Amino acid sequence: MNRLSYPAKFTLLFLIVLIPMLAMGSVLVKQFAGEADYLEGERLGLDYIKLLRLPIEHIQQHRGMTNAYRNGAEQFKERILGKRQQIDADFAELARLDQTATVRLKTSERLAKLRQQWATVQANAMDQELSGVIAAHNGLIGDGLDLITHVANTSGIILDPKLDSFHLGFTLTADLPRLIEFMGQARAMASGAAAKGQLSPETKNKLLLLMANIDTYAQKLDSGLKVAAAENPAVGVSLQAPIQNHNQALQAMQDLIRRQLLESETIGIDSDSVFQIATDAITQSYQLYNGLIQELGSLFAARADAANRSLQLTVAGLAGVLLAVVLLLAGLTRSVNRNIALINSATQRIAKNDLTVRLHIDSEDEMHEIGKNFNVMVETSSALLRQIMYTSNELHVSSEQVYTVASQSAAHIDRQRQETTSVATAVTEMSATIHDVAATTSNAAQAASSANEQAKNGKNVVQNTTQPSASWRGTRSGRQRDSKPGKKQRIDRRLARRHQKYRRTDQSVGAECSDRGG
Template sequence: GDQIMQFLFAPAVRMMNSLRFATRFILIGAAGGVLIAGLMFQFLQSVGERLRTTKAEQTGVSHVVALRETSQLLDQHLLASSLFSLGESASEKDAAALRERIGVALSAARKTGLEGAGPDLEQAWLALEKEWDVFNSVIGASSTPEIRELHQRFGDRLAAQARLIADHAGLPLDPEVDTNYLYDTLVNRLPQLFEALGQIRLKASSIASIQMIDAADIGRLERLTADAIAQLARIRENTEKIGKAAPAFKPALDKGLDDIQAGLDRMRRVIDGSLVNVADINIPVAEALSKTDAPRQTAADLEKTVIAALTERLAERAGALSDQRSVNLGLVALGLALAGYLSMGSYLSLQQGTEHLLEGGRRLADGELAYRIDVGSRDEFADIADSFNRMAGSFGEVINTLKSSADNLSRTAGAMNEATRQVAGGSAEQSRLTQETASSANAMSDSIGEVASNAGEVDQIARDGRTKTDEGY
């Protein structure tokens, strides 16, 4: 395992060994900084993208709301212009005022540009304005069926424009359950309910105007009422899902749905009691419109609730994302500052430890074995300094031992020198005595020789005397 590790990291070790501490820290800090900066950039980019998407959704909602207000004005214009074509001259002024308001609403809807809107959206706005110009040019001379067809076509154009804006804003792809179903309720479900309610009111006012009803009219009223009830049920399904994801909105949504249901029930009673189940229809048109307006008003209130909920949710998300981005930027700045501070502190600590070790090594090399290195830390440098200090202590003990041995050797050498000197003095005296003894011995030998010589002479004299004696002297 260690060999594999050493093999894998051998190039890095060689590179680091060739660099000084400052260069090492710069290299390591740059590599880590690039990695962290890259990760944080991607994260912040993701948060920024979600924030831009949310703001685009907010802008899209404002466009959709403006178009929905235009659609409601168009529904009112359908009633006023249809009544005028049926002979209700008082409705002409109302229809003209509504057309003016629709033009203003269209201009307001287009004022705020949608970020990232392409040429297709611009072409759709141009086509919508062209359709509105055609609508204004022919509405005054149109019959009741033509008026209905003109409104249907322009209403479809408004709905298509709202969906196109929602698509560009990313509302259909919103990942939040409550926001997605709030959008679906606003753009898809409520418009169908308003259309059904408008058709019911238009049919009821038409019957009141001509004061006649047949089976076809009754069948159409029943189908329109059933359609309105079905649309209300679909809206309720959406609100149930919204309530599970965002329980805070459920009470207001449920109240709005209950109010619409109550309004539908009242409208059905008015239609049955004043139009269907009577022999003579004598209800004025204005009264018929007034008494069948309850579900439309409650539906408008529900639409406002949905708009407020959707706007609030998007605003909360945008605020949370903005706060998250600010916090993340702050954390990044704090992290980088802390990392830089600790890195610089670590570098300075290594630099100071290295300087203390170098200084201590020089002083020990100069012979200051009593000097002790203190790096002021508890890291590996402290262990190295402790090793140097123990080595210096050991060297000091060895040198002291050698010095003591040298002193003892010097004293022994002195004693031996004195003894040698004394021995040398004794040897000289002994040599002198030996020489004297030898001289005496030589002298004695000479004396002995002389004595021997003399003895020989005496002996010769004795011999000569005995000879002479024998010869008879």
Template sequence: MREAGKTLDAALGEQAGLQPTATILKVIQLTQQHRGLSALVLGGVEGVKDKREAKQKEVDEAYEKFDALVKDFNNKAIDDAWATPKREWQDLRNRISSGAITVPESYTAHTALIPKLLVVNDLTSDLFGLSLDPDVDTYQLIQSMYYQLPYLTEETGKMRAKGAGLLAKHEATLEDRQVLAAIIGRVNDRLTQTHTALNKAFVANPALRDKLEAQWQSAYDLTNKVMQLANTHIVRPETLEFPGTEYVAQTTAAIDAQFAVNQAASRQLEIMLNDKVSDLRKTRWIMIGAMAGLIALAGLLARLIARSVSMPLQQAVHISERIAQGDLTAQIDTGGSSETAQLMRALKAMNDSLVSIVSSVRGSINAIGEASNDISTGNADLSSRTEAQASNLEETAASMEQITATVRNSAEHAREADQLVGSATSVAARGGQVVAQVVDTMGAINDSSRRIVDIISVIDGIAFQTNILALNAAVEAARAGEQGRGFAVVASEVRSLAQRSASAAKEIKELITDSVQKVEAGNALASEAGKAMHDVVASVERITGIMAGIMMAAQEQSTGIEQVNQAISQIDEMTQQNAALVEQAAAASESLQQQAATLQDAVAVFTLHERDAGYSYQSPAQLTPRKLSLVSINGIA
């Protein structure tokens, strides 16, 4: 409806714009005719002065008529655009009437005035929406009427005025001929554009061709004829002998034919717009009737729908009220596929869901009550066990303090033993050094004894040789007789001394040999004593290391026991905290029992079928206590 209204308003606007556009086109036509007549009068042609004056009066009346329309437009753009050509026309008419203007000046002034009138024509067409017609046939017709034909008539009018002026002078310069030739070219261009626009309108609406084509063809041929006339008798010949009045008459006939086409097209446009307005009004009334029928039908359907919906809705309201009061035993009919049936199915689903929820809640309440009772019993048992555990932890803490003191004493004794072992190690080391020196001394004595044995062996050899020599001397003395008797005595004594020396040397050797053997035995014992002292030193050093390890272990054990003591203290604190938490849990379980009873009272308002009643809740006093068993960890329950 809104779009139809807009279309109708646009068509009415176009319809209202036909008279103003026809008026401004009349102003343009008369101004063009006045331009041609003025050129003849100013050029000295006789017999046209009265015609010009009569044409001037027509132009004045047309200006006054359009000026009255402009005041009704109340459009600033048109007011501003119209003020200039209106003022220029008054000045131009006065100058022509007084003869204070030449032919070229008149032509120039008229030619400058008419484009401004064409601008006013464009603004007027736009004001009434003629340039925005949505239909192809009327749009192309409007384009040819208001935007092509006016410019064609203007260019043809220029050709008329320019040619009339030249013919009035019976001469034309090369520049004049070039100007006129250019005007003829523009006339040809405008003629082609207008012809194209009209053909588009004819194609869009073949009925227009029957009514306008013959008239347009006549104007088309006349325009081509006067263009050829201007070329033949003004542009090309050296002397201008063609009568100016005849030229003006033929060009005016062509221009009048163009305006006649415009007027005929305006009449057809008016008919088409009237038909469009009539059709749009009929369409609007049809749409209004259709909408009224639709509204009536919608009202009837709404009433029928309301009746078909109200009863199921009343039933749904009744069921909802029963559900709100806690009665979940309503029988709900869910037959049908309408929206109300869907509503009843949704209510039944809600009712069934509430039944399931209430049954589940009642069963859960009983389970919560039993669980809270078990928690309460377990908390009491856990509380007593926690107290016993706290007592055991206190005793363990006291025992750990005693063990800590004992370990500290052991560590101190180990430290003292380590110091004593260190002293023994020093003494054993010094004893080892002394034994080593004794071993060295015994070795030196053993070496000296061996040298003595060697010397005694030499002495024993000398005694043996002396005994042999004494024996030989005695033999020689016996051979000598009396002369050798004294020598024999000496030899006997020497032999006796040699035997005694040998005997003494033998005894000394035996003593020395025995002494050497004893020295070797002593040396062996000293070596064994040195080894024993070395072993003693090594053992003492090992004992020193062991004592150091014992001391470090005792220190670490003391530190570990202190940490264990701290851990036991922390466990004692945690046990006390656990005892407090147990008391809180006991209070929470009692609160849980109270909440379960409250929840039971809350769901008791719902009425269910016996098959959906579920569990009956037992109060805490009816529950059988069950003792919770605790897992023993490291002997502590």
């Protein structure tokens, strides 16, 4: 970090904040987008099932009409032809939706198979054996119900995580269609028996089995709707009337079949009445079917809108947070860079010996404290520099004085050196003079010694001379003393003169030595 500039540091900080935020935002966006897409898929599947219900309902009616017609109810012929046109129109409308829905629902092959089966049923409905015709109708309707289940799976309707919509979707795509199919089969079988005026044991057993299946799926339907209503009371309120109408119409159909066909030894009701009562029950069931579609559509739409709003709010919030972070980091970067530039400029001016510079940082953060401390540092440094300059001036003056004293000392030392040289020269000369004096003194000493020896010799001579003539000297002493000085006196005078000469020599040598020493 210490190697990075502040812009690089702030950029790195921004990336550290941005990357987790983008990751979290991406997760949220994917979650809400996935939820919205899932709900859109459910809505598409619901639209497909809504259209697919129509050909299934009309094929069920075509089966009942065909069974009644083939059992002698000629009045159903024109209605059969009109129903066929209606079924063709239903498949055409469904095919138009399939062109766009098949990409997600994967329904094209199944729908093509249904249309092909329908074409076969139309072609053989009047000529083929009745049991085969009914079986073909049942197979076609069964494949139609399988297509509803397939759409419910591919669209996610029966996989919805919400409990209310899950039970409503399961009821819509599984329980109620199966119940309606069993009701349609019972209608066809009962109207056929009424048209014949008799109920064979085989037909009776099949009809009993159908009634049992109707009871089973009616109970499952009621249970699923109760759970959905408990989870979402608003759904229960909305579906209350369709459920009551369905239950009443179903009960009326069951009562008719049991009383007039299963429990009666003779059939006293015509096929039109049976067909109409059963059709009314089935119609009420389809009204409930339409109510379920409407409720699920409302739930899916509301949840899709909520998911889209959540997605939009998430994107907007994420964008707002990112914008706030960008602006915050940009402002922080600009503020720090501006303060750093001020500090850098001030330090450069200080480097150029400008101690008048001061920092003025307007922020109220640590940079402001740095600016205050910087100004205190410059003030302290300036005062210290003034003290150093004052001390330096004093030191300069003292240095000049020391230099002057040193120069004088050097001059004295030079004079002393010269005097010392003169003294050395004088000493050298004095030494030579002393040498000469010593030589002279030595000569004088030798001369004095020689004179002393001569004096001794002279004294001896005198003594030797005076001793033989002592007597004579005694006789004639008076006469000699009176007449003229003797030989001894002459010698003494000679010695005295020589002694004076030596004395003058010594004095002259001493005077010369004194002159040379000075």
